[in-house]
Amino acid sequence: MKLRISSLLVTIAAAAVALAACGSSSKTTAGTTPSTTAAPVAGGGAATVRTANASGVGTVLVNAQGRTLYALTSEKGNKVTCTDASGCTGIWPPAVLASGVTNAVPGSGVQASLLATVAASGGTRVTYASYPLYTYSGDSGPGAANGKGITSFGGTWYPISPTGTLITGSSSQTTAGGSGSGSGY
Secondary structure: OHHHHHHHHHHHHHHHHHHHHHOOOOOOOOOOOOOOOOEEOOOOOOEEEEEEEEOOOEEEEEOOOOOEOEEEHHHOOOOOOOOOOOOHHHHOOEEEOOOOOOOEEEOOOOOHHHEEEEEEOOEEEEEEOOEEOEOOOOOOOOOOOOOOOOEEOOEEEEEEOOOOOEOOOOOOOOOOOOOOOOOOO
16 A cells, blocks of 8 residues: 555656646747747737837837847748748747637737738747748847847848838937847847
8 A cells, every 4th residue: 555655656746747847938048049949929828919119229019028029021921931940940939829829919009900920830920011020039138139130041130110111220229239230249
């Protein structure tokens, strides 16, 4: 009887450890590659895209965590060329819908008519004004836009405005190195 209880307790403990590992999250720091290629727009229920201010850029689209969303110039018209196979999604994680979520939700400042999705390998990607959206692994967190103006993977990366235009110039709010060259400081 004691052996059965001990076995049962070991099994329960192992299951608890496995469940805890499934629920853990990994953080990415500047200069590292994310361990996952898909970055859900929001955790839990709705996938929300909203607007916020990015230093040196102005008002941009952001995900639910406040991270700047970017578009690749060569992907206009819902083309998806940034893939796992090319290594692109390791640097530019796509905004994808979480499992079970069918639509992105327009948050504050977002035009619902411009927000949509497109099917792609790795999940349903969120689009705005016919551009698939991405975060940048070189951004330190909310308010950063270090990916602006980087040319890679067949185009140039820019934050996207609430009107659906790519933000290619600098705003009146400049920062040190405010060219947006993506140097990452």
